[in-house]
Amino acid sequence: MDQIIECVPNFSEGNQPETIRQITEVIQSVNQVRLIDVDAGQATNRTVVTFVGPPEAVCEAAFLAVRKAAQLIDMRKHQGAHPRFGATDVLPLVPVKGISMEETASLARQLAQRIGEELQIPVYCYENAALEEKRRNLADCRSGEYEGLSQKLSDPDWQPDFGPARFDEKVARSGATAVSARNFLVAYNINLNTTSTRWANAIAFDLREKGRVKREGGTLTGKPLKNNQGEPLFEPGLLKGVKGIGWYIEEYGIAQLSFNITDITRTTIHQTFEAACQRAEIRGLRVTGSQLVGVVPLQAMLDAGRYFLHKQKRSAGVSDEALIKIAVKSLGLDELGPFDPKKKIIEYLIEDKDARPLINSSVSQFVENTASESPAPGGGSVSACMGAMGAALGSMVANLSAHKRGWEAQWETFAQWAEKGKTFQDQLLRLVDEDTRAFNAILSAFQLPKSTDQEKQDRRTAIQKATRYAIEVPLKVMELSYQSMEVMKPWPKQVTLAPFPMPAWALLQPGRR
The missing domain is CATH 3.30.990.10 (Formiminotransferase, N-terminal subdomain)
Known part of the structure; x- marks a missing residue:
């Protein structure tokens, strides 16, 4: 589509x-x-x-x-x-x-x-x-x-x-x-350890962009202030692009903050959650978890996972699955019921698994497909896979170093390299199947009809286009694989690991792991 x-x-x-x-x-x-x-x-x-x-x-x-x-x-x-x-x-x-x-x-x-x-x-x-x-x-x-x-x-x-x-x-x-x-809207509810709709509304009004009605003397009981047109004046809330109210949910026996985050590029899910925790604590309440209504973009979950890992001074250069897991646990998305990423994240729901048969196959299946009589997968796909493996190894060393006792002062440096390695890994993985698709496109172009002059011209154009792309994909694999070496380059020359003199790669030696 x-x-x-x-x-x-x-x-x-x-x-x-x-x-x-x-x-x-x-x-x-x-x-x-x-x-x-x-x-x-x-x-x-x-x-x-x-x-x-x-x-x-x-x-x-x-x-x-x-x-x-x-x-x-x-x-x-x-x-x-x-x-x-x-x-x-x-x-x-x-x-x-x-x-x-x-x-x-x-x-x-x-x-x-x-x-x-x-x-x-x-x-x-x-x-x-x-x-x-x-x-x-x-x-x-x-x-x-x-x-x-x-x-x-x-x-x-x-x-x-x-x-x-x-x-x-x-x-x-x-x-x-x-x-x-509209832009992608996230319907997001935050659970409180209270049954009070009044307190829930008070927190929601603190946070939502519209805020709350201004009152004389700045008190909650003062007379509402109005403009010249007789309309109420509002004290803006803390979060841009957020609409919200508080309510009591009899089904769960708790009060909730019910938000619509209308632009998650301005205000994220985790920012909304953290702000709610702070405003609840001021009132002697506690946020116990949260709930996503409908589906959510993958990036929003990955951003939340990275935020909470960084808050823990941990590297976020880990798998998407690990980032999503830390996001779910940190936001308490599984408090009221199971949170299944395959059913709640929009990219996973519309993903065509048949479009990525190689990277979704087992290692043995990939090797056997490569060894078969079929001309694809070929060298480009195998090279992309090996390039992704190399980048992953670099990320592994950085992740191990980021959480090494005594090296806490430099955790952020290691984490940045781990995340950079993960970026190369993801790009190269995508090219594993892309190289095979590019080669198959050449085969399809050669099979086009050539009965008329127009068909012959169309076939030549298709062959040229497919051949060019089949060259561009392995070239991209080469470029990314070479660029990914910058993740390995700092080890051990450009990173000081005081008070431990050993290089980071020493962690991988027998007995050091």
Whole structure:
């Protein structure tokens, strides 16, 4: 797939598995769409569904899901802890690969128009799909929630962008839907050792970007301060791009901080967690763990793992699996239930394992494939594998040195070299299968038809293109393997290991390990 988008609809039903099953079935019925997560909450009476695929297919699946939800969910009977105003409450599209935010926003508006016209559901476009600046914020679009929807639809300033501006029997049942194009949003809940919603809200207001209402005298009981337009003034919170509230979850018997991190390049998961720990401690509370709702990008988990290892003065030049494990334990992501990276990290969910048959094979299988009659894998793939092994050995020495008793003062230097070695290792591993794909592309080009002059020309062009790439890949293997030697170069000349005079590579000698 050259272009991939994600869709994360939130449906106002979390207690009827059969309803959710029917909605997700229509999503899965669309070719090329992959359902990657279904997260139902009983207390919130809300289910977050995540699916990905090419833009046209995802938009079709989203439309079918909205139609099915409107048929199955009656908003007149809905009760839940989470703000909502429709059966399909929100419907965001997220660019994942090969597509810009502007293109995604255009798709969102087209989808919103189709929902409004064909399903006769009021639709508000927010964030990057917003048609008016005042509608960028979801909270503004959803203000009043379902109970205030009748009044909202009659307000000339809040007519829907698409669909009917009336609260008839059909709309009373379906409610309204908010459609957007946005950056990757992480829904993240932090668990507290209290049942107090008041304390949870106090911490959430400390942290969220919007902050809390300013009051006279700077006290919590003072009169709210307002601007000239009569609107409340806010004291900004600590974290940019974070929205949040506190609530009590009867299912777990605890209060939680419920956050939407709208831009994890500005505020990370681990920064949010650490800030919550600090603000909880001020109030005599303790954070006991946290919970990711839906899926999360791999990079966010790797960054968290590196952060907590560095905090421990440990090297982060370790495997992705090890980084994820330390992130899960440090954030307490497994407190309320198992955290399965294969089901919670988006890259793992959409990964095509067949695209990397060599590095996913056993060592013996790789050797046997190399020795077989097939011309691939060949020297390029084997060289890339050996290059990755060499870089890994350099990282191993750096990791051992970083945690060596007596060398604590230089742990950071060793850790930096270990992480650099891991970078070379990852790049070379990717080239193991890439070299084989490049060679197979040449074979495919030679098999193209050559009956007409045009076919002959197309075949020559394809052969030239494939041959050039088949040269570029092993050249890249050579370059990376050579560059990776800079990780080995400092040992032992450029690193002082006082008070121990032995070089780092001495750790690998018999009896020293």
